[in-house]
Amino acid sequence: MLTELNRLRITKISEAERASPTVKTFTFQDTLCSEATPGQFAMVWIPGVDEVPMSLSTIGPNGRASITVADVGEATHALHQKRAGEILGIRGPYGNGFTPAHGNALLVGGGTGLAPLAPLSEELPTLHGRVTFVAGAKTQRELLFLDRIMTGLSRSNGKVFATTEDGSYGIKGLATEVAEQLLEKERFDMIYTCGPEEMMYKVFVLAEEYKTPIQASLERLMRCAIGICGSCVIGGFRVCKDGPVFSGTQLRAVQEEFGRFMRTRAGKEGPIHDSR
Ligand SMILES: Cc1cc2nc3c(=O)[nH]c(=O)nc-3n(C[C@H](O)[C@H](O)[C@H](O)COP(=O)(O)OP(=O)(O)OC[C@H]3O[C@@H](n4cnc5c(N)ncnc54)[C@H](O)[C@@H]3O)c2cc1C
Ligand code: FES
Numbered sequence: 001m002l003t004e005l006n007r008l009r010i011t012k013i014s015e016a017e018r019a020s021p022t023v024k025t026f027t028f029q030d031t032l033c034s035e036a037t038p039g040q041f042a043m044v045w046i047p048g049v050d051e052v053p054m055s056l057s058t059i060g061p062n063g064r065a066s067i068t069v070a071d072v073g074e075a076t077h078a079l080h081q082k083r084a085g086e087i088l089g090i091r092g093p094y095g096n097g098f099t100p101a102h103g104n105a106l107l108v109g110g111g112t113g114l115a116p117l118a119p120l121s122e123e124l125p126t127l128h129g130r131v132t133f134v135a136g137a138k139t140q141r142e143l144l145f146l147d148r149i150m151t152g153l154s155r156s157n158g159k160v161f162a163t164t165e166d167g168s169y170g171i172k173g174l175a176t177e178v179a180e181q182l183l184e185k186e187r188f189d190m191i192y193t194c195g196p197e198e199m200m201y202k203v204f205v206l207a208e209e210y211k212t213p214i215q216a217s218l219e220r221l222m223r224c225a226i227g228i229c230g231s232c233v234i235g236g237f238r239v240c241k242d243g244p245v246f247s248g249t250q251l252r253a254v255q256e257e258f259g260r261f262m263r264t265r266a267g268k269e270g271p272i273h274d275s276r
Pocket of ligand 2: 221222223224225226227228229230231232233238239240241
């Protein structure tokens with residue numbers, strides 16, 4: 001099974017759909033990815049260009065999976081030019097994924113950080129708790145997965161709050177501001193977050209303040225994805241192997257780095273790269 005995970009599997013894109021002006025969702029057939037845990041990621045090879053890590057934004061059914069990709073650089077731009085019928089290489093799924101906890105859940109996501117939270121929100125209602133989802137973006141056009149999240153959570157009486165920075169949809173402001181208001185009023189048993197690191201850092205600070213357990217999915221430069229090359233280190237952890245989802249205890253241990261800097265390709269300290 002491990003060998004199969006690490007083998008580069010060639011698959012055809014079955015659908016390429018625009019999700020926002022700068023984001024596209026690509027669906028493909030891959031049995032291993034279709035059985036992944038929400039929060040796990042695939043290494044996606046764009047032939048002749050590069051291989052990049054991408055969270056799985058849909059997981060199954062029928063052997064299918066999707067990735068939802070922001071066009072931010074060379075590899076993602078090349079991927080955006082691909083159409084249904086063209087090929088990709090897939091390794092993985094890798095990483096730990098989120099660990100669903102019993103009780104009331106608060107999900108806080110922004111931008112393409114909503115990609116791993118969308119399938120998670122579809123799993124959590126089976127755990128007998130209330131699910132509250134705060135989904136943020138800069139503008140309405142960049143707000144991803146909203147219909148899907150609302151439809152999924154309406155079946156379980158979950159609540160969805162959408163925020164946009166320019167006020168073009170939902171509540172004007174940041175997802176973290178709504179998260180703070182919710183934490184002031186209600187007790188949650190777990191916070192799950194993914195998005196720009198500045199946002200996740202604020203969510204982590206809130207989790208500390210309100211003494212609420214947290215799971216945050218981090219992003220770092222990745223090469224091997226199997227714990228060998230060291231490109232993805234944060235503190236004493238390798239994001240590809242030990243993460244990408246980290247607990248509050250682990251985030252506390254990497255506070256010097258988390259939300260402050262990330263390693264560049266040369267291994268030096270560089271600014272936080274927020275492709276989310
Ligand atoms: C676990 C995981 C899951 C991810 N899931 C998604 C997802 O669901 N959707 C999505 O759109 N993206 C996701 N990403 C991010 C995605 O992998 C990157 O955006 C992608 O690799 C960028 O590749 P590129 O060649 O297009 O851009 P590049 O050309 O590599 O980079 C674009 C710009 O960012 C700068 N840059 C890149 N990395 C760093 C760094 N470490 N430090 C400082 N600057 C840097 C580059 O210099 C360049 O200016 C995920 C990343 C990880 C680790
Ligand atoms: S990407 Fe190589 S150790 Fe994580």
